[in-house]
Amino acid sequence: MDTLLHFPGSLLSGHHMVASYDIEQGCTYPSLSPLIHAAVLNYAHQPFQLAFSNLRTLTLVNGMGVTLGDSVIGIEVLHYLRQRRPGLHVRVLRPSRCADFVEQLYHLALDSGIIDTLACLPQPLPEPEPHDVYIDMGNPLFRADFATLDMHDFFYRHTGIDEKTVADAAKQNRWLRRIDISACERLAADYVLFCPGASTALRAIPQRFHQALVERLHQRFGLPVLGFGNVDHPHYHNITPYCRDTLSFIAAIARARFLYAADSSALHIAAGFGVPTRALFGAIPPALRARYYPACDSVWTGTTATEALHQSTDPRTLRAVEENIARLMQNGGL
Known part of the structure; x- marks a missing residue:
């Protein structure tokens, strides 16, 4: 089981994609195996370059982290993708057992128009479609370059984007400025x-x-x-x-x-x-x-x-x- 939980990607239970994080939090599934499927890209297994020209729907499986900090950075990549291709439909499949304060961030990104669809794993394996892409972002901690790359560069690379072609300004989490904080109580005039x-x-x-x-x-x-x-x-x-x-x-x-x-x-x-x-x-x-x-x-x-x-x-x-x-x-x- 430890080997599966350390697999650099998501898992399969039958024909459904599942998150190893959910298993760590107590979910049980029968007949687990690594998610290796022709319709789901995983940079850790086979490097790829995301083609924008005909891309219609992008689904991030197990995206984009189980902590708040990782998620802030991961969503920055989605913001970049939306700017590159405004008509792109972005769908994020989340683990079902993440902390609520982390999930709230994804709903803020949804409300801000960066994410179009949020859903929880498990989800059925996709059928290959010519204009729809699935990318497995699961278990980043166990991917070899997670400990050697800047976090933004890591998320860009594993989404199929050459990190060296991305401007520094797109690695500063500016997507957060799209969130409306005006209704939040001002705690002090200056602090x-x-x-x-x-x-x-x-x-x-x-x-x-x-x-x-x-x-x-x-x-x-x-x-x-x-x-x-x-x-x-x-x-x-x-x-x-x-x-x-x-x-x-x-x-x-x-x-x-x-x-x-x-x-x-x-x-x-x-x-x-x-x-x-x-x-x-x-x-x-x-x-x-x-x-x-x-x-x-x-x-x-x-x-x-x-x-x-x-x-x-x-x-x-x-x-x-x-x-x-x-x-x-x-x-x-x-």
């Missing part, structure tokens, strides 16, 4: 946003540094510091209760004067709105995460051992990153 959390401990900014970082931000900008989680500081305000959904989270980032963040979805959202950002990277180097973000000041806090790690719970590894942060704090590098 700095502090987002130290991340999906893994290796990427997060350890709690012992939060108070000192908030103090530095307040001293530098003379503004209230808003953030997620509790920090004992008179000029800090926890806005978690006000950001109850993905739209309000995006709005809080878009309106910030400055963002201080870990390597998380907040970084990728800020890039979409051109918000000046300082981001700390304790795992995957910033060249693979923020290469195309001109407003982002990236700080590497990792080690040679963490350069290819997406997560780790090893105490020695986490301690080494924490010691690097402490050293940078002491030397004024943060």
Whole structure:
């Protein structure tokens, strides 16, 4: 089963396409096998170039990620495709067990006219059609170049687009500006946003540094510091209760004067709105995460051992990153 779950693509149960992520979350299916089918393209198995000339419908199987950050970047590729071919119908087949706050992003993209159709897996295998293309985007983490390419370049390449032909401006998540945030509550007239959390401990900014970082931000900008989680500081305000959904989270980032963040979805959202950002990277180097973000000041806090790690719970590894942060704090590098 582990071999199947690490397969660089989606899976088949009989004649239905399924997501390995759903299996990890408890779904059960009979007779699982890798999705290898003539009607479904997968760049990890057979590189291809997407032909635009007669393309009518594009279906992304297991697109475009199961985390919020990956999805922000993946949808940027769909935005690019819509600009290249305005009449294109974009259909995205999602895992059925993803977190609700991630799925909300796809519905925002649907409302913004970037995605035309959303549906959940499992779905039946397609019948080959001359003007319709299916691309399997499943399990990006287990594709060989996921750890060596910038994330935008990875998603472009695996959608059949030569990443070197795409302008940097199409790798900055500007599709987010199509989302209407006007109805979201304005939390302060002007503020700095502090987002130290991340999906893994290796990427997060350890709690012992939060108070000192908030103090530095307040001293530098003379503004209230808003953030997620509790920090004992008179000029800090926890806005978690006000950001109850993905739209309000995006709005809080878009309106910030400055963002201080870990390597998380907040970084990728800020890039979409051109918000000046300082981001700390304790795992995957910033060249693979923020290469195309001109407003982002990236700080590497990792080690040679963490350069290819997406997560780790090893105490020695986490301690080494924490010691690097402490050293940078002491030397004024943060």
